[in-house]
Structures are given as structure tokens and as C-alpha cells.
Amino acid sequence: MKTEFPKNLVRLAACLTGVALLMSASAAQKQVLVVSVTKGFRHDVIPTVDKVLAELAQQSGKFSVDYVKTDQEMAEKMTRAALDKYDAVVFNNTTGDLPLPDKQGFLDWIKSGKGFVGFHAATDTFAGFPEYIDMIGGQFQTHHEQVEVEVIVEDASHPSTRHFPKTFRAMDEIYLLKNFNRSKVHGLLTLDKHPNFGTPGDYPIAWCKEYGQGRVLYTSLGHRKDVAERPDIKQHYLGAILWAVGLEPGDAKPVSKRVKLSESELREGFKPLFNGEDLTGWHYRNPNGTKSWSAQNGMLVNQVPKDGHGTDLVTDAKFMNFTVRFEYMVPKNSNSGFYLRGRHEIQILDDGDAKEPSRTSNGSIYNLIAPSKMASRKAGQWQEVEATIIGNKVTVILNGEKIIDNATVDRPTGGQLDDRVNEPGSIFLQGDHGNVAFRNIRIKELP
Numbered sequence: 001m002k003t004e005f006p007k008n009l010v011r012l013a014a015c016l017t018g019v020a021l022l023m024s025a026s027a028a029q030k031q032v033l034v035v036s037v038t039k040g041f042r043h044d045v046i047p048t049v050d051k052v053l054a055e056l057a058q059q060s061g062k063f064s065v066d067y068v069k070t071d072q073e074m075a076e077k078m079t080r081a082a083l084d085k086y087d088a089v090v091f092n093n094t095t096g097d098l099p100l101p102d103k104q105g106f107l108d109w110i111k112s113g114k115g116f117v118g119f120h121a122a123t124d125t126f127a128g129f130p131e132y133i134d135m136i137g138g139q140f141q142t143h144h145e146q147v148e149v150e151v152i153v154e155d156a157s158h159p160s161t162r163h164f165p166k167t168f169r170a171m172d173e174i175y176l177l178k179n180f181n182r183s184k185v186h187g188l189l190t191l192d193k194h195p196n197f198g199t200p201g202d203y204p205i206a207w208c209k210e211y212g213q214g215r216v217l218y219t220s221l222g223h224r225k226d227v228a229e230r231p232d233i234k235q236h237y238l239g240a241i242l243w244a245v246g247l248e249p250g251d252a253k254p255v256s257k258r259v260k261l262s263e264s265e266l267r268e269g270f271k272p273l274f275n276g277e278d279l280t281g282w283h284y285r286n287p288n289g290t291k292s293w294s295a296q297n298g299m300l301v302n303q304v305p306k307d308g309h310g311t312d313l314v315t316d317a318k319f320m321n322f323t324v325r326f327e328y329m330v331p332k333n334s335n336s337g338f339y340l341r342g343r344h345e346i347q348i349l350d351d352g353d354a355k356e357p358s359r360t361s362n363g364s365i366y367n368l369i370a371p372s373k374m375a376s377r378k379a380g381q382w383q384e385v386e387a388t389i390i391g392n393k394v395t396v397i398l399n400g401e402k403i404i405d406n407a408t409v410d411r412p413t414g415g416q417l418d419d420r421v422n423e424p425g426s427i428f429l430q431g432d433h434g435n436v437a438f439r440n441i442r443i444k445e446l447p
Helices: 007-028 046-060 071-077 103-111 120-124 130-136 231-244 263-268
Strands: 030-035 063-068 088-092 115-119 139-143 147-153 167-172 175-178 186-193 200-211 214-219 282-284 293-296 299-302 313-315 322-329 335-340 344-349 383-390 393-398 401-408 436-445
Touching: 030 046, 046 063, 046 088, 046 231, 063 071, 088 231, 103 130, 103 200, 103 214, 115 120, 115 130, 115 231, 120 139, 120 175, 120 214, 130 214, 186 214, 200 231, 200 299, 200 436, 214 231, 263 436, 322 335, 335 383, 344 383
Parallel strands: 030 063, 030 088, 088 115, 115 214
Antiparallel strands: 139 175, 147 167, 147 186, 186 200, 200 214, 282 313, 293 299, 299 436, 322 383, 322 436, 335 344, 383 393, 393 401
16 A cells, blocks of 8 residues: 655655755855954955955855954954864965964964965064964065066966966066975975076975864965956965865875986986985085075076175086986076086076077087077076087087087086096086076986
8 A cells, every 4th residue: 555645744854854955065064264454564455355255155155254354353253262163264465463362272273173274475474473484384585576477386286276287477476485495395386486587496386284183275376456366366265275174185295306217217227416305416616615506496506696606516426428418497697507527518508689509609518519500498498408428529409409419529618627538527517607507417327
């Protein structure tokens, strides 16, 4: 016999099911507290970011936002007990020493498994509170005029960055930071040159990290209203929040910059000359010279002091016949060199607008052999070299173009370590002339 249920009971069951689903959805929605109190410079982008975050919360349906805009609201909503209702806090361009009722309690709250996201001036907050600086991962030092930069994506799978192409351009105010340590953070976005001057170096833009059981993410993008309103930057912010509250997975562990060669190069017999992390295997030509070289985010960077000189850097090992591969970046009007056996310089130079090669062109064997063609890339771009020396014959391939083919080099080119051209010698990098960066330096010894 088929049992019939009264229609009113069916309707009641349906209503109760709907209420339960709504309650479940409400319970699952994360709570985010957006803080925009300032005690230093107040950015006019703050209301724009507040509005953007409200829109992202509504559109995603995955979190709701509450705000702290005054000292009184901070006193009420950011006690250690009051914070427990939230899953993450966003510092929207906060500056100065904020009147947190319990600064250490706030950090302990993050460590307990909560999330923190800092936008732009969040690194210009609590300058006298080292524990906060350690938590966020870096501290504002200065900035220059707003500039368009090419941002490099370091993690293409993180929810805050996976929508970006490998590089993208942004016109913004780029912070220069201090008290930043790559070994303690997971890089997300960066620059490989000074945003305003173009000199090579590590200039981080965004990163994330573990803090106790908590999740911390900082991005310096968003000084300008038009930047904060860009669809890709909005997605950057959304991904940061979803990751911080635990709704999206993403790596936060520091990434080793130690060089790992490809399987094919290992099979060929190549080995790294620069390990990507420090100057092991190298020494200064002049031990008393300026210590101008450093390992920065996988690059070997020479930064010459203003109105001063750097120092040449020399390998401890010596080589006779070999193929060496490397990449380099030289900024505008700069000059360096890569010395084979410490005696034969492959010129590294910003060629500017030169149309015809000469014996001093980029890629030449300095003052001896001119390249057969111009193969240089523009200043500020990475360039690739493969050079082979066997006996007194040299071949150079620049950016995929063979520019010197089995040419004779039977004497030093100037600036050499010594004149013993028929003996093994060190590789050395010219450091006294100008700023330059190298990476992926690897060598294969030949019979």
C-alpha cells in the first residue's frame, strides 16, 4: 500500500531543508575584518579598496567584510576576544603606530591559525614593533616617483597570482623595502631591477608566508585608484583573501634558489659555477676592494656604489678547455665583462642604438674580435651566451646567434689576471666598471 503524506508536512519539510541549507551556507561563510586606521600618511585609495573588497565579498559569496575605520572601532573589534569571530584581517594601507588594544595578542591570534593580508602601506605600519615586521615579512624603506614596471610572476599556481601572465605591466608607486629575507617567505611577484633606475637587483612586490599556524600575504600593488580597480588586481586581492581564510590552497613555504640544472645539461656534463644562493666558489680579485657582489633571488648581482667602483669576482677553480653558458642583464650605460680563463674578455655592454658591430661591441672579444652581426637585446633585458674555448680558438653564441666562429685569441684582451694564455685559468666577472647581473652560469669541461 502506498503511503500518502499530508501536503502541509511536505511543505514544512521543504522549508526546514531550505533553512538548514541557508544556515549551513551562512556558517561556512568566512568573516574578514578590513582595517584602514592610519597614524601616518593617509592614502586616498583607501575608500576605493574598501569598496572593491565589499564587491568581491558579495560577488564571490564566500566571505563577508566588516570594517575598522576609527580608533573607537579598533578598540571594540580588535581585542583578543573580539577577534575570534573573524577568520582574517586585512590591513588596507594602514600606517604608523596603530592603537591596537593588544598588539601581541593580535599576532598570537594570527599564529593560532587565522589569516592576515596587507595592502601597500601595511609595511609602513608599526615601524617600532619588530614582531609585526617579522610577521608581515618586510618593512617600508622609501619610494621614488610612480613608474610603470614589468612585474614578474614567481608562483603561477597560487590563487592570488595564477590568473596573471608570466609578466605584466603596472603603473604604480613601488616600495623599496628593508628587513626582508627571501629565506623566510614564499615569493609571489617581484622585479629583477630597480623600478626607477633599472639597476639589477631583487625588488619584491608580493609574497606569502606561514606564521605559526596562520597565513600571511602582503602585496605592495595598489597605491593608485586605477590600479586597485583593475580586474586583474581585484582578482589578485580576491585570491589573497581566499587563501588567507583557508578556502583556496597555495604554497607558502620558502623556495630554495639553489641552481638545479636540467637533466639534459647534467647528462652533457655541465655543472653550475654559481649556486644561486651565495658566493661559494668565488673570491674577490682584490680582497680589500668594495664588496659589490651579492646573491639576490637566484641572481649574482654587482651593485657599484655611486661615484665609486666595484670589484672583480673570480672563480676559485681554473679551467682550460670548456663550454660555458650564462645569462646576464646590463642596465643602460653600464659596462662589464666575462673573462674566459681570466684573460679573454667577452664584452658586456649596453650597445645603445649602435647599428654596426665593432671590436668593443657587446659580445666582442674585447678589442680583438668584432661580432659578425649585432645580436644584442635592449638594456635591462636578459641575454644568453654560450662560449666555447679550445686551445686558442673561441666561439661565441649571443641570444641564439653565432657572432664569433672559431676565432683565434692568442693574447690577453686587457684587464687580465695574468698573461699565461696557454694554461688553465679562472673565470672572472668584471665588477669595477658598472652594475650587472648574471644567472644560470654553468660550465662543461672539454678534453
